[in-house]
Amino acid sequence: MLKALIPVLALALLPQGAAVAQDAGSTAVYAPHAEDALPPGAAYPMKKKFDSLTPAERAGLRALYDGMPERDEPPFPKAGMAPIMSDVAELAGVAKVTGLVSIFVNVDAAGNATGVRIMKAPNIDVAKAISFILVQAKYKPAMCNGAPCPMEFPFRFNLTL
Secondary structure, three states: OOHHHHHHHHHHHHHHOOOOOOOOOOOOOOOEOOOOOOOOOOOOOOOOOHHHOOHHHHHHHHOOEOOOOOOOEOOEEOOOOHHHHHHHHHHHHHHOOOEEEEEEEEEOOOOEEEEEEEEEOOOHHHHHHHHHHHHHOEEEOEEEOOEEEOEEEEEEEEEOO
16 A cells, blocks of 8 residues: 555655755765666666675676776665565556656765755656655665765666556
8 A cells, every 4th residue: 555655655745855856966986877778787686685695796786886896885775676676666557657767866874865866767757756765765885995985876777567
């Protein structure tokens, strides 16, 4: 029942909150690639939490960023991608919309989503609804030189019916 309310809640609550800004800046050391498509070798492991990722899967996540060395780690949803993707898939079905979504989530050094940058979406209502889903998630913070640091998490997904 709650999942069915996500689009309604997102449209009702998101414009009033300060969590979403299309031009929110990031103080991150590494920026995600700005391209719409995922770079070669980059991937989102769907059913795993960050701690259970293989070295190859971690390298795939680092490939989402310009110049991230092996010693550093990007932010990642603490519960993994599956809960986010489930909500996004349900939203796409309810909204009956298709197209590429690219939203960068600002994640602070404590793992909290503090805002988003909407890069691309089929329409602003879908962008706001998916942004709501993304900012509700808790994240494993990025690690820069062994210490937690702020960084954007790039969410890219092609919505299909």
